[in-house]
Amino acid sequence: MARPRSFDEKQVLTAVRDQFWDAGYAATSLEDLMRVSGLGKGSLYAAFGDKRRLFLRVLRGYTDDSHGHLRRALAETPRALDALRALLEAPTGATTRRGCLMANSTCELGNADPDVLAHAHRTYETSTALIGDCVARAQREGDLPAGADPIETARALLAAQQGLLFMSRTGMDAAALSATARSLAAQLLPDPAGD
Amino acid sequence: MARPRSFDEKQVLTAVRDQFWDAGYAATSLEDLMRVSGLGKGSLYAAFGDKRRLFLRVLRGYTDDSHGHLRRALAETPRALDALRALLEAPTGATTRRGCLMANSTCELGNADPDVLAHAHRTYETSTALIGDCVARAQREGDLPAGADPIETARALLAAQQGLLFMSRTGMDAAALSATARSLAAQLLPDPAGD
DNA sequence: CGCGTAGTGGACCGAACGGTCAAGAATTCG
DNA sequence: CGAATTCTTGACCGTTCGGTCCACTACGCG
Numbered sequence A, B: 001m002a003r004p005r006s007f008d009e010k011q012v013l014t015a016v017r018d019q020f021w022d023a024g025y026a027a028t029s030l031e032d033l034m035r036v037s038g039l040g041k042g043s044l045y046a047a048f049g050d051k052r053r054l055f056l057r058v059l060r061g062y063t064d065d066s067h068g069h070l071r072r073a074l075a076e077t078p079r080a081l082d083a084l085r086a087l088l089e090a091p092t093g094a095t096t097r098r099g100c101l102m103a104n105s106t107c108e109l110g111n112a113d114p115d116v117l118a119h120a121h122r123t124y125e126t127s128t129a130l131i132g133d134c135v136a137r138a139q140r141e142g143d144l145p146a147g148a149d150p151i152e153t154a155r156a157l158l159a160a161q162q163g164l165l166f167m168s169r170t171g172m173d174a175a176a177l178s179a180t181a182r183s184l185a186a187q188l189l190p191d192p193a194g195d
Numbered sequence C: 001c002g003c004g005t006a007g008t009g010g011a012c013c014g015a016a017c018g019g020t021c022a023a024g025a026a027t028t029c030g
Numbered sequence D: 001c002g003a004a005t006t007c008t009t010g011a012c013c014g015t016t017c018g019g020t021c022c023a024c025t026a027c028g029c030g
Helices: A009-023 A030-037 A041-048 A051-076 A080-092 A094-098 A101-109 A114-140 A150-169 A174-188 B009-023 B030-037 B041-048 B051-076 B080-092 B094-098 B101-109 B114-140 B150-169 B174-188
Strands: none
Touching (some): A009 A051, A030 A041, A041 A051, A051 A114, A080 A174, A150 B174, B030 B041, B080 B174, B094 B150
């Protein structure tokens, strides 16, 4: 052993993530990263590699966390239907002003960076699968019509959620956004016929 | 009068727009703009001002064009319902890989540039109004239930469209995307009860 | 045919960029 | 305590950034 690190890796990654989240990849300079992390250039490079590697690491951590939260929310909510409704109402929260780091990154870099695009593809496939499981559970619980394909429903829900997330970024009125979320939930999560 | 311009302004704006569209604002350098426009720095600055002013001009031109196309499509389609369906299927086209310039710009700059955010807000308000008119026409034509608020329906359709647009950027399978678009259309544009 | 004027293109600028590196500091172990 | 080793710091590098400027060019007009 020798001199130990003077920083907490998780704290640094969180600070760096927030910086990328607020400003995007290109608009974040190494100086920004030094400022928010409190580290010098050398330390940053020694610990995480160059800017792009650091960004990809942050992105992977972000999607892992997100899927963890999603998995837990979908599994722990007593009635699956409520979890699906909450999914659509998530973008109406106040936290949404800066959007979702993965969605922002897909928009900014998906065209130019195949790694980011591939990661985005995998991420949303996983989300679809998780939501699909929850749809199937809601069907078993009698809260959704049994006929529909759970994956197809999940895709529609995910698209609607991402659309709401985007609309919230346009500065759309919070009340209107909330109403639209409820309206979409009502139409995409209909009562089963024989209820 | 004196020496006339040696370039066509529209052509230059189109080339510049495509560059911003492909790469985003921050990732487009003045050298890129010179290359795609064929102009020198001096000419570019004399004709359009600095990079940001040029970008804002391109963005305004883009949204004006988009709304022109939208207005025409919504008005000229014989049955309004078909125009609304087409709206949801637009993101399934092959042109969509680079997304929508306005949406990309909102994601990239909405947090940091109040002018871009304000323009985004106005743009999507206008889109909502245009779609709302078309929804009202579809109701008059008996293709949609008369009860629903046209603006609320328009908001749901716009959100769904933007969500599909985003999903297409994640590299989602074209067939799945298309199926999701049809599924969303079926649920958000239901047959009127007494049909 | 020249004079005035607007347009052009590239040399040039300071600043900021991402990235490297060496010297020094802090720790463990012999 | 000293040697070995890792981490930290900031000076430094070449490049590229957005932006300015000016000598030159090409045209309309008298």
